[in-house]
Amino acid sequence: xxNHTLLKIKNLRTHFFTRRGVVxxxxxxxxxxxxxxxxxxxxxxxxxxxxxxxxxxxxxPQPAGRIxxxxxxxxxxxxxxxxEIEMRRFRxxxxxxxxxxxxxxxxPVFTIGDQMAAPLKYHLxxxxxxxxxxxKSLLTKVNIPSPVxxxxxxxxxxxxxxxxxxxxxxxxxxxxxxxxxxxPTTALDVISQDQFIRLLKDIQVERRLSMIWVTHDMSIVAKxxxxxxxxxxxxxxxxxxxxxxxxxxxxxxxxxxxxxxPELNDSEQELFSxxxxxxDLLHQSSGCRFAPRxxxxxxxxLEKYPPEVAISERHTVHCWQKVNHGR
Amino acid sequence: MQRYxxxxxxxxxxxxxxxxILVFVLVRLSGDPTYILLSQDxxxxxxxxxxxxxxLDKPILYxxxxxxxxxxxxxxxxxxxxxKPALALVMNHLxxxxxxxxxxxxxxxxxxxxxxxxxxVNPGGPVDWIGRYFxxxxxxxxxxxxxxxxxxxxxxxxxxxxxxxxxxxxxxLMPAFTLGWFSAAAVLRISKSSMLDVMGSEYIKTVRAMxxxxxxxxxxxxxxxxxxxxxxxxxxxxxxxLGSSVIVETVFAWPGIGRLAVEAIFARDFPLIQTLTLVxxxxxxxxxxxxxxxxxxxxxxxxxx
Amino acid sequence: xxxxxxxxxxxxxxxxxCQMLKAAFRGVPLGAALILTAVVCLGLxxxxxxxxxxxxxxxxxxxxxxxxxxSKGFHLLGxxxxxxxxxxxxMAGSHVSLIIGLSAVFMAGSIGTILGILAGYFGSxxxxxxxxxxxxxxxxxxxVLALVLAAIIGPGFSNMVLIxxxxxxxxxxxxxxxxxxxxxxxxxxxxxxxxxTRPLRILLRHILPNVMNSVIVMATLQxxxxxxxxxxxxxxxxGVQPPTPAWGSMVNEGRMFLSxxxxxxxxxxxxxxxxxxxxxxxxDWIRIKLDPKFRQT
Numbered sequence: 001x002x003n004h005t006l007l008k009i010k011n012l013r014t015h016f017f018t019r020r021g022v023v024x025x026x027x028x029x030x031x032x033x034x035x036x037x038x039x040x041x042x043x044x045x046x047x048x049x050x051x052x053x054x055x056x057x058x059x060x061p062q063p064a065g066r067i068x069x070x071x072x073x074x075x076x077x078x079x080x081x082x083x084e085i086e087m088r089r090f091r092x093x094x095x096x097x098x099x100x101x102x103x104x105x106x107x108p109v110f111t112i113g114d115q116m117a118a119p120l121k122y123h124l125x126x127x128x129x130x131x132x133x134x135x136k137s138l139l140t141k142v143n144i145p146s147p148v149x150x151x152x153x154x155x156x157x158x159x160x161x162x163x164x165x166x167x168x169x170x171x172x173x174x175x176x177x178x179x180x181x182x183x184p185t186t187a188l189d190v191i192s193q194d195q196f197i198r199l200l201k202d203i204q205v206e207r208r209l210s211m212i213w214v215t216h217d218m219s220i221v222a223k224x225x226x227x228x229x230x231x232x233x234x235x236x237x238x239x240x241x242x243x244x245x246x247x248x249x250x251x252x253x254x255x256x257x258x259x260x261x262p263e264l265n266d267s268e269q270e271l272f273s274x275x276x277x278x279x280d281l282l283h284q285s286s287g288c289r290f291a292p293r294x295x296x297x298x299x300x301x302l303e304k305y306p307p308e309v310a311i312s313e314r315h316t317v318h319c320w321q322k323v324n325h326g327r
Numbered sequence: 328m329q330r331y332x333x334x335x336x337x338x339x340x341x342x343x344x345x346x347x348i349l350v351f352v353l354v355r356l357s358g359d360p361t362y363i364l365l366s367q368d369x370x371x372x373x374x375x376x377x378x379x380x381x382x383l384d385k386p387i388l389y390x391x392x393x394x395x396x397x398x399x400x401x402x403x404x405x406x407x408x409x410x411k412p413a414l415a416l417v418m419n420h421l422x423x424x425x426x427x428x429x430x431x432x433x434x435x436x437x438x439x440x441x442x443x444x445x446x447x448v449n450p451g452g453p454v455d456w457i458g459r460y461f462x463x464x465x466x467x468x469x470x471x472x473x474x475x476x477x478x479x480x481x482x483x484x485x486x487x488x489x490x491x492x493x494x495x496x497x498x499x500l501m502p503a504f505t506l507g508w509f510s511a512a513a514v515l516r517i518s519k520s521s522m523l524d525v526m527g528s529e530y531i532k533t534v535r536a537m538x539x540x541x542x543x544x545x546x547x548x549x550x551x552x553x554x555x556x557x558x559x560x561x562x563x564x565x566x567x568x569l570g571s572s573v574i575v576e577t578v579f580a581w582p583g584i585g586r587l588a589v590e591a592i593f594a595r596d597f598p599l600i601q602t603l604t605l606v607x608x609x610x611x612x613x614x615x616x617x618x619x620x621x622x623x624x625x626x627x628x629x630x631x632x
Numbered sequence: 633x634x635x636x637x638x639x640x641x642x643x644x645x646x647x648x649x650c651q652m653l654k655a656a657f658r659g660v661p662l663g664a665a666l667i668l669t670a671v672v673c674l675g676l677x678x679x680x681x682x683x684x685x686x687x688x689x690x691x692x693x694x695x696x697x698x699x700x701x702x703s704k705g706f707h708l709l710g711x712x713x714x715x716x717x718x719x720x721x722x723m724a725g726s727h728v729s730l731i732i733g734l735s736a737v738f739m740a741g742s743i744g745t746i747l748g749i750l751a752g753y754f755g756s757x758x759x760x761x762x763x764x765x766x767x768x769x770x771x772x773x774x775x776v777l778a779l780v781l782a783a784i785i786g787p788g789f790s791n792m793v794l795i796x797x798x799x800x801x802x803x804x805x806x807x808x809x810x811x812x813x814x815x816x817x818x819x820x821x822x823x824x825x826x827x828x829t830r831p832l833r834i835l836l837r838h839i840l841p842n843v844m845n846s847v848i849v850m851a852t853l854q855x856x857x858x859x860x861x862x863x864x865x866x867x868x869x870x871g872v873q874p875p876t877p878a879w880g881s882m883v884n885e886g887r888m889f890l891s892x893x894x895x896x897x898x899x900x901x902x903x904x905x906x907x908x909x910x911x912x913x914x915x916d917w918i919r920i921k922l923d924p925k926f927r928q929t
Contacts, residue, residue: 057536059532059535059536061527063450063451087538088538090538091536092536092537092538092539097536099529099532099536104528105529105530105533106533107533107548107552108552108626108628109626109628110551118534118543118547119537122539122540123537154627156628170533170537341764342767342768342771343771345764345767346768346772353780353784356784463909466856466912467905467909467912468901468904468908469863469883469901470860470864471863471864471880471884472883472897472901475883475886475887475890475897475901476897476898476901478890479890479891479898483890566773567773569773570775571773571775573779574775574867574868577868578887589779589868592779592780592782592783593783595783600780604776607772607773608771608772611771612771
């Protein structure tokens with residue numbers, strides 16, 4: 001399946017320069033996404049997963065957010081070396097994004113059709129009837145009934161699930177190579193969530209789309225992804241194929257995440273939550289960032305950041321425990 | 328929409344009715360015009376005759392009733408001071424004031440929106456900095472003093488512009504700037520903050536993520552979203568400027584309703600004051616109605632039913 | 633914005649507490665604070681600090697320019713048409729602007745807050761009545777209304793406060809009514825009602841403290857406007873009457889001598905400008921501190 005790499009990120013560092021100090025939101029992240037592959041990025045709020053995605057599109061909140069170093073290759077072209085005008089050719093056209101909150105991500109004062117048409121006109125140069133036809137087929141594609149009428153309506157006349165499907169439609173409208181879905185289902189009810197995941201997965205398979213699927217929900221990872229990156233406090237702590245990660249999680253944080261998934265067939269089991277506070281990105285020690293919350297913490301964990309350890313060919317982890325095991 | 332408008336119109340008439348009562352009572356509390364319009368040592372009989380002539384000897388409710396019935400027929404009485412029909416007098420002056428206010432509002436809106444939007448799109452840029460000082464000064468400088476200082480510099484010292492009075496376009500410049508500066512500052516601030524809000528919103532992020540160029544994003548999408556609070560502010564400023572015209576017209580000897588109002592109040596010219604305030608209130612209501620209609624056009628979420 | 637919040641939410645609480653004190657005074661606009669302190673001092677002790685008696689005339693030294701001497705001494709900002717020292721009059725006049733401005737804001741704020749809370753809390757006809765009055769007052773330009781009132785109750789110091797208070801409360805009433813409506817439906821008010829708390833106690837203990845922030849924010853916006861409104865009415869001759877030195881009337885007196893003695897009008901106006909500007913700058917700063925909508929990381 002993975003014969004060709006589409007996206008390759010090397011040692012990405014994105015920092016925020018605030019009045020209170022430098023927030024190292026993304027701090028040395030490297031991963032790649034193959035053609036037709038779905039990569040899940042998992043982590044709690046503030047782990048840097050959303051910022052990683054915004055860095056790929058170079059749409060960081062200004063003026064605080066800046067990419068300090070790193071390389072982001074899409075089909076061999078380094079996006080960080082592109083000018084702002086060149087980047088427009090990538091945004092929407094090559095890399096598209098489905099936002100988190102469908103309720104606030106559509107413009108309330110323009111019709112759906114108007115908003116869907118804009119990228120079609122700009123990137124594909126379509127006009128008049130072509131645009132209307134394309135909008136209709138996109139709306140049909142994302143299961144919106146009576147698409148012609150709907151395209152003349154405003155966002156407030158639709159449900160959250162519908163709006164998210166429309167945003168999905170906008171995302172795929174210019175045939176991007178990479179689709180970034182930033183927690184696309186958190187704002188939806190359970191049924192719409194399920195529908196949306198299946199819809200997106202169908203489109204992904206049909207078009208052999210590469211995807212980055214950001215989530216904090218391990219059950220979505222299980223349903224939708226091929227490979228997973230686990231992030232904690234701006235760093236990748238573990239990376240593996242989905243099955244491997246579920247069968248042999250190696251990092252104590254990942255193990256904690258696994259235990260926090262509710263299991264339907266086991267109602268007796270108490271739900272586990274990881275003790276301690278989420279990390280403070282302003283004040284980082286030189287040691288492992290998970291150390292203050294880690295059940296298996298050692299002296300060395302507090303002093304030095306653990307190196308990458310390969311457990312198997314495509315399963316890597318950053319943890320001193322595994323370093324010692326390796327010896 | 329139609330039903331809404333009718334409802335609004337009905338409310339407006341009630342508001343006007345209340346305004347008329349309020350003003351009628353206030354004005355009659357404000358003192359006896361005979362002491363201002365007749366000489367200090369006029370005999371009591373002359374005062375009585377004067378009151379009888381102007382109907383001021385009747386009970387206040389009766390006076391109001393008469394005035395209301397005549398007013399509905401378009402007769403607002405005669406100005407005691409100028410001895411002319413009050414409504415015609417006010418209307419003559421109203422146009423002068425409206426001209427001045429329109430020029431001032433146009434100046435305030437064009438400058439405020441352009442600078443405000445530019446500042447929001449490029450925060451910290453030179454336009455933003457100049458705009459900040461311009462609006463800070465505009466919101467802090469007393470109108471009458473700005474007018475006098477402009478007069479001192481541009482008219483008295485450098486002889487660039489005529490000192491006062493209404494004539495060609497050049498006579499508009501100083502009064503309109505004086506009148507509009509405060510409003511320009513207000514419009515600037517609201518356009519900037521509204522635009523900043525919109526530019527930081529999720530839906531703008533959506534179109535930016537689709538690669539649309541910033542100019543298109545700003546001009547086509549963001550402006551329409553940002554317009555609603557700006558439109559509200561403009562309507563508020565229009566009203567405020569009608570009020571400040573009192574000062575600017577006094578400073579620049581502008582023949583408008585502001586100066587007429589000061590004159591009428593000093594002279595306790597009851598019919599004129601009543602007519603003036605009613606006209607002020609009517610203009611206010613018309614502006615608000617227009618703004619409401621504009622809202623519906625800008626924001627589809629507001630559909631009157 | 634979403635990202636900012638996330639970054640903020642992960643920071644350590646203890647650290648935040650440490651920064652609170654520092655943050656409380658950080659970013660105070662120094663220049664504005666200094667000017668305002670000076671104005672307040674002048675308002676309290678102006679007549680004592682003034683180099684000349686503010687109402688003392690001197691026919692030997694009428695209309696002399698800034699930086700000049702007379703038999704009575706040095707006149708930094710010159711003298712007016714009656715030979716009175718401009719600087720001394722400005723210093724004495726700060727009293728009028730400041731006290732009237734503050735009292736008017738206090739009065740308008742009190743009336744508006746009380747009526748707003750009553751309208752929001754009791755609803756029905758109380759609400760309709762108060763809002764109808766507010767609408768009616770909104771339909772007239774503030775200055776025109778103030779003029780009419782000034783004509784009725786006459787000019788003068790305390791009357792100015794009354795007039796400005798009576799025309800300035802409508803904004804508070806509208807804002808606080810909305811806030812009260814929101815708070816009234818909150819859990820704690822519901823529980824207080826179920827517990828049988830008397831309405832007056834609910835209003836004072838639960839609602840009033842919760843709307844105070846909005847009242848203060850509104851008051852900071854209004855203080856500058858009130859100072860200018862007082863000066864404007866005084867300028868038109870309907871406010872504080874001569875010989876009491878007031879900035880508005882000083883500007884007006886200078887109009888007659890504009891081409892020969894510009895300093896009579898220029899300096900008092902400048903004093904208003906600087907005062908109101910400091911009030912506005914400090915107001916912005918307080919607003920950012922108090923209003924969660926403006927708060928940033």
